[in-house]
Amino acid sequence: MTAERPDFLLMGVVNVTPDSFSDGGLYLDPEAAIAHAIELESEGAAILDIGGESTRPGALGVSAVDELERVIPVIEGLLGAGTRARISIDTSKCRVAAVALDAGASYVNDVTAFRHNPEMAALVAERGADCCLMHMLGDPRTMQDDPRYDDVVSEVKAFLEERMAFAIGQGVAEERIMLDPGIGFGKTIDHNLELLRRLGELAALGRPVVIGTSRKSFLGRITGSDVGDRVFATIATNVLAYERGARVFRVHDVRPVRDALAVTAATVLGRWPPPSPTTNRPTSTTTTTTRAAQSPR
Ligand code: HH2
Numbered sequence: 001m002t003a004e005r006p007d008f009l010l011m012g013v014v015n016v017t018p019d020s021f022s023d024g025g026l027y028l029d030p031e032a033a034i035a036h037a038i039e040l041e042s043e044g045a046a047i048l049d050i051g052g053e054s055t056r057p058g059a060l061g062v063s064a065v066d067e068l069e070r071v072i073p074v075i076e077g078l079l080g081a082g083t084r085a086r087i088s089i090d091t092s093k094c095r096v097a098a099v100a101l102d103a104g105a106s107y108v109n110d111v112t113a114f115r116h117n118p119e120m121a122a123l124v125a126e127r128g129a130d131c132c133l134m135h136m137l138g139d140p141r142t143m144q145d146d147p148r149y150d151d152v153v154s155e156v157k158a159f160l161e162e163r164m165a166f167a168i169g170q171g172v173a174e175e176r177i178m179l180d181p182g183i184g185f186g187k188t189i190d191h192n193l194e195l196l197r198r199l200g201e202l203a204a205l206g207r208p209v210v211i212g213t214s215r216k217s218f219l220g221r222i223t224g225s226d227v228g229d230r231v232f233a234t235i236a237t238n239v240l241a242y243e244r245g246a247r248v249f250r251v252h253d254v255r256p257v258r259d260a261l262a263v264t265a266a267t268v269l270g271r272w273p274p275p276s277p278t279t280n281r282p283t284s285t286t287t288t289t290t291r292a293a294q295s296p297r
Helices: 030-043 064-080 094-103 120-127 152-169 189-197 199-203 217-223 231-243 254-269
Strands: 009-015 047-051 086-090 107-110 130-134 177-180 209-211 246-251
Touching: 009 030, 009 254, 030 047, 030 064, 030 254, 047 064, 047 107, 064 086, 064 094, 086 094, 094 107, 094 120, 107 120, 120 152, 130 152, 152 177, 152 189, 152 199, 189 199, 189 217, 189 231, 199 209, 209 231, 217 231, 231 246, 231 254, 246 254
Parallel strands: 009 047, 009 246, 047 086, 086 107, 107 130, 130 177, 177 209, 209 246
Antiparallel strands: none
16 A cells, blocks of 8 residues: 555535526525535545536526625635635636635636636636636537537547637646536537547546536436436446546535545556545535436536
């Protein structure tokens, strides 16, 4: 046994929204969101992804003021509680990202890859923040209306290359960039499966690949499982994604995915690190059963 750290990171999802597809309304109260985030950190989340706007298909936009009212108390509360996890702000608005970075976030997760607010790239560069650039076809209102590609993997890869070049052109250091194929964002079930199957082609871009399959509707379509009962399917996709080169896993159910990936990584690498002190606190393995939102992803 060696004392090496795991070579993957878990990004715990903290949705401070009334309408997220799997946990909408559960963590709208800042105290509930902070407690949930602390729980996710204790289960092994190295990054806490705080979002104040749902991107589920058909979601209506939220103003920057409303988004800030939701996320800033949570970021401040977490830092006040002494979190050691990195705080990610899940937003496509430059203003929200700027205030979140001021409040102590150090990672910007933009599902529009700096297309919604191109000036966000310069902000990320100036602050020396890390960022995740994600692929989406269209926007959340329309993205699931008959999405089409000639070759989904090549097109997503070309998009991510172009967005990475844009970010670098705006001064973002290449080593600050992570890339995400955007599972469920303008993709059919077959598109999602092909992206997972050929994820190695995206990992070949040389930047850490982030993958977000957690509880998404294609898993429900394949298994018949309700949104609160998709942790097993989520694990299958994350294990496959790790094996194909993904290294950051955006999940709602941190503990079960952490255990699955620890064993996967140990098998692939032929060595196994012991759990770090922040990740070995015993917690319930029961996954949260949540109400299904109106629009499945
Ligand atoms: N998926 C969601 C939101 N943000 N960010 C990245 N980088 N990758 C993803 O796959 C991704 C993401 C959607 O999940 P969730 O936040 O649970 O739902 P909602 O958008 O309804 O709040």
